[in-house]
Amino acid sequence: MNDQRFIIEMGMGNDQYGMDYQKAAARAIESAIRRSAIPMYATTGLSHKDMRVQVTIGVQEPSKIDTIALAQNLPRGRAKVQAVYGGQNIVNPDTGDTIVVATAAVEAFLPDQSQNWT
Template structure:
């Protein structure tokens, strides 16, 4: 498989300390900036595209990766959570803001591309 796109994004959850919500927003931020017209232009089936998403948060075990993968609009998606991101605590209220970062990579088998 050959990687043909990588997009980065960030997202947060300001009040719920919800790592999955922050990760979803980071993924959405990354893909919101992308358009891949080659599928229509070349007549390619987007289901042949493999999508690998890596999200970084302070508590990766609190991310529902399967739920995030279901929300990706194209391709065969896999999501993994790793140590990263940032937790920021408001010293006045004790509220923790969860900040996630995401990398969305798309891959195609070069054999399916027209010559």
């Protein structure tokens, strides 16, 4: 595979009350892709199906992430999500509640297009 990364966006999401890692991860992905627009598809004739999307989610308990469900919710491309150790758990000293913080890196790749440009 000779893919070239053409975009990377970072996002952060949290769940303040339920310690729901999945919810925090989904919010982190949404935060990242909300700031992205890829207008080249409208002008180049490339298909969104040619785009490979790689998402890395960082949370304190990666095993609590349903990566398949997160990938299915991405709007474009062929997506793969992996969960790794990262993010933060922040304990409220007054209540003992834990805020779950997830980070996301969303990368998009296309097959090498250099032959199409001069």
